[in-house]
Amino acid sequence: MKRILIVCVVWMTMFRAYAENRVNSTVKEVTVYLNGAKLMTTAKVKVEKGTSEVIFENLSPDFYAPSLQVKIKGDARLLSAKFRSRYPETPKLDPRIKIIQDSMVILGDILVGYTDEKDVIAGEENMIKIDVQKIGTAISGPSGTVSTLSMTEMKEMLTFYRTRILEIKNRWRELGIKERKLNQELASMRQRISNIASPEVKVTGEIALQINSNFSQEIELDCIYLITSASWVPMYDISSEGTDKPVLLTYRGGIRQNSGFDWKEVTLKLSTSNPFLNNSRPVLNPAYVNYRVYYGGYGGPAKDNLATISSAPSSAMNTYTLKNEDMDKEEERGRYKSLSLSDSISLGLSNQLRDQDEVQYVQEVLNNANAFSVLLDVPLQHSISANGEEHIVEVETHEIKALYQYHAVPKLDPSVFLLAKITDYGQYNLMPGNANIFYQNTLIGQSFIDPKTVADTLLLSFGRDENITIKRVKAVDVTSAKIIGTNRKETMAFDITVKNNKKVAASIEILDQIPISRNTDIVVETEELGGAEYIKDYGKLLWRVSVPPNSSKKIRFSYTIKYPKDKQIDIQ
DSSP states (O other): OHHHHHHHHHHHHHHHHEEEEEEEOEEEEEEEOSSOEEEEEEEEEEEOSEEEEEEEEEEOSOEEEEEEEEEEESSEEEEEEEEEEEOOOOTTOOHHHHHHHHHHHHHHHHHHHHHHHHHHHHHHHHHHHHHHHHHHHHHHOTTSOOOSOOHHHHHHHHHHHHHHHHHHHHHHHHHHHHHHHHHHHHHHHHHHHHHHSOTTOOOEEEEEEEEEESSOEEEEEEEEEEESSEEEEEEEEEEESOTTSOEEEEEEEEEEEOSSSOEEEEEEEEEOSOTTSOOOOOOOOOOOOOOOOOOOTTSSOOOBTTEEEOOOOTTSOOOEEEOHHHHHHHHHHHHHHTOOHHHHHHTTOOSSOOHHHHHHHHHHHHHTGGGGOOEEEEEEEEEEOSSSOOEEEEEEEEEEOOEEEEEEOTTTOSEEEEEEEEESGGGGOOOSEEEEEEETTEEEEEEEEOTTSSOSEEEEEEEEEEEEEEEEEEOTTTOEEEEETTEEEEEEEEEEEEEEOSSSOEEEEEEEEOOOOOSTTOEEEEEEOTTOEEETTTTEEEEEEEEOTTEEEEEEEEEEEEEETTOOOOOO
């Protein structure tokens, strides 16, 4: 009997030294990122003297474990903290779930093996590149001398380099495909568990804390962590009451979350940063310069329409140069990509992107969002349901001074648009997003706000003004075509007529263009510009005209195109 009593005392002492508290924490504050969210959960718990285990239960299973932070308000010390998934064991749990979970563990081990192999072959590739760079340096030498490596040995070395690097690239690609398939299979298994599990069984997350206290007390615990199943997108309402009024810009955020638990009356913040970016510092390795060696598939110099092999003695290195045509094409692509929103409007392009292009562009911006990270406080507290549906919150409203300008590109659209020009818009922390445009309490339509342009002025379109009309027609009395020797010369002329039906004068910016020749045999010359500002590099014509009320104004411009008479031209 005495022995039993001693065992009970020891057991009770151990239990008091390692007590467990399970608590339901409250989500107090949420910072939603463009991808993901940071949650702060709070709970008050009573801990006994010694070591206690406190478990925050009923948390989202989509946690990001490395992000966990714990703050203790009280005279206690944190010994350890970790996230873990909880699969409640109930009589209703289907035995198939255990089989799927075991399979997930096996797939997880395989996935780790793929990651390890990628690390190894990446290191091998780096070592091979460094060795080749060292050999190249030894070949040229600091004094211009050449090593004793024969051409055959050098070819064999380069063949090995090319073959092995190609094998590494192929294997890297294979591992990437296998990783993607495994992740898809793991996601499918999670979904199968969700489908098989009874409604009462719910996979959740929990935080296990070990806390040491010198006496019994009540402490307050704050756990801060990231989850992946949340996001937000910027959106705007832009309204104006007239050209003599400021622009009212309402900044909103569309929040979605599917964490498994509703956020009830939480303090919200919206961040434009990406907490999941790799923050390891970049390491700068030596850069080597040497003569370029170019070999074809059989070890000999390649000859094709992209490269020209220069003649050189056998002891010297072979070099090649690219034709200018391909560089010109790349330069042209770069020039097109660098056009700002204002340039796009000036060229008559639509300021509303196609859905696919818009999604791609926004994703590129979001991937680089850390470069201009902003934290926005959302007024009032909000409740966000965990159903994946968009919950729109108002962030802030700005009254912005704007310069209004009528704008027309009659070649593309026989309408006159009202634009608002906003300068110094960087102070409003805008992100790329869709905007609802209102003018005099009427919805004009939607546009896309792009503050990431290189222009210093943000242009907002308030739609067409039906009280101003514009028309562009060919001037048949001037247009002509004739043969001069071996060339054909065509004269093109156009009349632009703008009519102001408003009761006040209207200042209108009108754009058109003259084609640019890309062939020396095709010569384009301007004839009459009608007082336009001519930007030759782009062929752009710009008129700024003021039309009195209930009046009209006519503009004429013309140009000639001379080209070989046996050819045909196409003006794009």
